[in-house]
Amino acid sequence: xxxxxxxxxxxxxxxxxxxxxxxxxxxxxxxxxxxxxxxxxxxxxxxxxxxxxxxxxxxxxxxxxxxxxxxxxxxxxxxxxxxxxxxxxxxxxxxxxxxxxxxxxxxxxxxxxxxxxxxxxxxxxxxxxxxxxxxxxxxxxxxxxxxxxxxxxxxxxxxxxxxxxxxxxxxxxxxxxxxxxxxxxxxxxxxxxxxxxxxxxxxxxxxxxxxxxxxxxxxxxxxxxxxxxxxxxxxxxxxxxxxxxxxxxxxxxxxxxxxxxxxxxxxxxxxxxxxxxxxxxxxxxxxxxxxxxxxxxxxxxxxxxxxxxxxxxxxxxxxxxxxx
Numbered sequence: 038x039x040x041x042x043x044x045x046x047x048x049x050x051x052x053x054x055x056x057x058x059x060x061x062x063x064x065x066x067x068x069x070x071x072x073x074x075x076x077x078x079x080x081x082x083x084x085x086x087x088x089x090x091x092x093x094x095x096x097x098x099x100x101x102x103x104x105x106x107x108x109x110x111x112x113x114x115x116x117x118x119x120x121x122x123x124x125x126x127x128x129x130x131x132x133x134x135x136x137x138x139x140x141x142x143x144x145x146x147x148x149x150x151x152x153x154x155x156x157x158x159x160x161x162x163x164x165x166x167x168x169x170x171x172x173x174x175x176x177x178x179x180x181x182x183x184x185x186x187x188x189x190x191x192x193x194x195x196x197x198x199x200x201x202x203x204x205x206x207x208x209x210x211x212x213x214x215x216x217x218x219x220x221x222x223x224x225x226x227x228x229x230x231x232x233x234x235x236x237x238x239x240x241x242x243x244x245x246x247x248x249x250x251x252x253x254x255x256x257x258x259x260x261x262x263x264x265x266x267x268x269x270x271x272x273x274x275x276x277x278x279x280x281x282x283x284x285x286x287x288x289x290x291x292x293x294x295x296x297x298x299x300x301x302x303x304x305x306x307x308x309x310x311x312x313x314x315x316x317x318x319x320x321x322x323x324x325x326x327x328x329x330x331x332x333x334x335x336x337x338x339x340x341x342x343x344x345x346x347x348x349x350x351x352x353x354x355x356x357x358x359x360x361x
Contacts, residue, residue: 038079039275058091076132077273101166104130106294134285138229139169145176145239161306171207175240178212200309213243227280237289
């Protein structure tokens with residue numbers, strides 16, 4: 038599945054190329070707890086109707102998926118309107134892509150400002166699904182540039198990636214201006230299916246234009262008023278790379294709600310805590326004020342940075358809210 042629209046999908050069929058397809062009606066009737074019965078990256082069985090069109094008859098079992106809870110509010114899916122969890126109902130999740138080999142998390146050093154929260158949420162989601170996470174620290178040509186007035190953090194350097202490097206996660210520094218890191222990224226992505234994801238304005242589309250120049254994209258500037266990017270990709274799409282792999286290009290994210298993460302399990306998936314959660318006195322320790330907490334002890338001793346612990350606490354608050 039290379040793209041999913043409101044009325045049709047596109048599917049890559051070996052020997053036929055990309056075909057426009059409709060979905061068999063029983064797929065819409067199936068309750069999968071999702072906003073749509075199919076997602077980009079799904080492997081499907083297609084009945085050909087003509088040389089360029091077909092019908093999706095069934096969806097193969099997925100190896101994995103990256104999904105998120107919908108933001109608060111009302112939204113549409115599967116032909117009806119849903120209400121967010123804040124109103125007491127449980128809405129379907131949005132599956133961003135399925136059958137992934139890697140989740141490539143793109144973050145900018147400064148423009149827009151680096152925010153660890155989204156990186157950590159996506160890394161947790163990748164670990165939950167058995168998908169390799171990769172961090173791309175983009176726009177490193179801006180390293181050391183002073184932040185705009187009002188931005189948090191002041192000067193930003195490549196040191197922001199240290200927690201993930203120390204956790205043995207693959208981290209690549211890139212710049213589409215100087216070309217740094219783009220060859221290494223292209224080589225890494227030459228195999229399998231890779232999801233490119235991150236905040237708006239971090240340069241995902243520009244990177245894709247360098248890695249896969251045949252997949253033309255419009256690039257947008259970052260809004261100077263608040264330092265957040267404009268969306269240039271408006272639909273999730275699976276595109277082939279010249280190097281041989283596949284890339285799922287997705288719209289920039291404002292937020293990412295974790296799916297099916299138990300609050301007591303979050304610390305074991307969180308970058309930088311290592312095996313400390315298993316050393317706590319209580320198995321269900323949430324590492325706030327519980328007695329015998331190995332994580333809090335490490336924070337107080339300076340072995341875990343206070344800012345890393347603060348990110349964990351913010352994500353934990355969100356996970357607890359989604360589990361209510």
